[in-house]
Amino acid sequence: MPATPRVCACGKKAADVKPNIFLPREAEIVRVEKTTELERVFTLRLADGGRMEFAPGQIVEAGLFGYGEIPLGLASSPTRKNTFDLVVRSVGRVSSALNRLEAGQSLQLRGPLGRGFPLEELRGHDLLVVAGGIGLCPTRSLIQYVLDRRQEFKRFTLFYGARDPKQQLFTSELADWRKSKDVEYHETVDKGAAGWTGNVGVITALFSKTRIDPGAKIVICGPPIMFKFVVRELDKLGVPHRNVYLDLERRMKCGVGKCGHCQINDKYVCVDGPVFALSEIEHLEEAL
Ligand SMILES: Cc1cc2nc3c(=O)[nH]c(=O)nc-3n(C[C@H](O)[C@H](O)[C@H](O)COP(=O)(O)OP(=O)(O)OC[C@H]3O[C@@H](n4cnc5c(N)ncnc54)[C@H](O)[C@@H]3O)c2cc1C
Ligand code: FES
Structure with a gap:
């Protein structure tokens, strides 16, 4: 019928x-x-x-x-x-x-x-994810995605920075990533604690632990101050700004482009973002 x-x-x-x-x-x-x-x-x-x-x-x-x-x-x-x-x-x-x-x-x-990470543009490339603090939450979605479809991406590197060892999120997953051959995982804390034997210092210090190819795609999510310093390191490596993606956080209300709370110049973070290529927003006042 x-x-x-x-x-x-x-x-x-x-x-x-x-x-x-x-x-x-x-x-x-x-x-x-x-x-x-x-x-x-x-x-x-x-x-x-x-x-x-x-x-x-x-x-x-x-x-x-x-x-x-x-x-x-x-x-x-x-x-x-x-x-x-x-x-x-x-x-x-x-x-x-x-x-x-x-x-x-x-x-x-x-x-x-909103608009998430540009998977089509990331596929087939080296990928570096830089996650600071609670910025690990949205990037965890991408990290799990890449690990589940590992053959679709080339070299996969992850930098994670937390304030101190007690602030680290998803600790059992971090333990897996430390051992994993599928991701080159580097972590640091701003302030150490008893029993912590890992890196102590800001997240940008992790750039000295490995080599990032200038052709790599970069995803950054964390506190606004972190963006500026990570981009400075990427500039030293010669990574083009069109290959750098930022996950921005702004005060939001409606989430659907109606109220204007999340507006940066002509962009609404809730519908045009929250993920933007650096080349798309670096000229906008207050974007970073
Ligand atoms: C794209 C995006 C993704 C986010 N993802 C997460 C997430 O995964 N987990 C999570 O815990 N939080 C996330 N946040 C932040 C979260 O939305 C705020 O913490 C929340 O709106 C605070 O509301 P409240 O009523 O609890 O606090 P309020 O009583 O409204 O405010 C308390 C404090 O939080 C600050 N605050 C309020 N709204 C925001 C905001 N939108 N962004 C940043 N600071 C804010 C205020 O300035 C104040 O200092 C995200 C925000 C955005 C825009
Ligand atoms: S949150 Fe209302 S326009 Fe973006």
């Missing part, structure tokens, strides 16, 4: 009706892990049984009724099926309320939103 086309009340076929960008979907918390004093890793699945289709680097607006919603980077790879991860750092009203939720409870999600 031919399927009856689904038709909206307004008379349009279902395929012609755009999803409502303001309508949240409920997500159930499968697992919560306290990864540091301030951060929790939430493993989630959509309550309607659907899949969260997203690209590494995209974000969601995560909401809790009575509190509001905040932008969060998707922190796991779409290649890892059925569930997805978000990491929340408690800094204020909404993030602290989210971090009080437990497994079995739900939250509301809008998205995925």
Whole structure:
């Protein structure tokens, strides 16, 4: 029997009706892990049984009724099926309320939103990911993606910097990366602690530990001050700015290009980004 086309009340076929960008979907918390004093890793699945289709680097607006919603980077790879991860750092009203939720409870999600990492441009090249602090969350989505499709990328190097050993996120994954032959992993902390035998110093010091080819593609995510110093190192190596991608964080509200909160000149970080090529934004005042 031919399927009856689904038709909206307004008379349009279902395929012609755009999803409502303001309508949240409920997500159930499968697992919560306290990864540091301030951060929790939430493993989630959509309550309607659907899949969260997203690209590494995209974000969601995560909401809790009575509190509001905040932008969060998707922190796991779409290649890892059925569930997805978000990491929340408690800094204020909404993030602290989210971090009080437990497994079995739900939250509301809008998205995925924005433009993620340009996978097509990264494929087939050497790749260096530079992640500082909570910047490891969105880049973890890319890191897992590259590890799951390792043959599609050439040399893969990862620099991770945290404030001190206690602030390191995803510690069991870090242990895997230290041993892995699929990624050349270098890490540092700004301040050491008892038992820490690794590097101490800023993330740019890691450039002296290895050789980065000037033809490599570079992805950077971290505190704004880090961008400037990492780009300075890349300039010394002769990496063209069109090969450098930055994951920018700005205050966001709507997440869909309507409110102007995230605007930098003619760019809206929520829809034009959050990932930008350095060559695209370096001329914009306040971008970096
Ligand atoms: C593209 C993007 C991706 C992000 N990904 C993550 C993530 O994966 N995990 C995570 O924990 N946080 C992430 N953030 C930051 C997160 O959205 C803010 O921490 C959150 O909005 C704070 O809201 P609040 O109500 O808890 O705090 P508020 O009470 O609103 O503010 C508390 C403090 O947080 C600062 N703050 C508020 N909003 C932002 C913002 N949008 N960016 C930076 N600082 C802010 C304020 O200046 C203030 O110092 C991301 C932000 C953006 C724009
Ligand atoms: S957050 Fe509203 S326009 Fe970007």
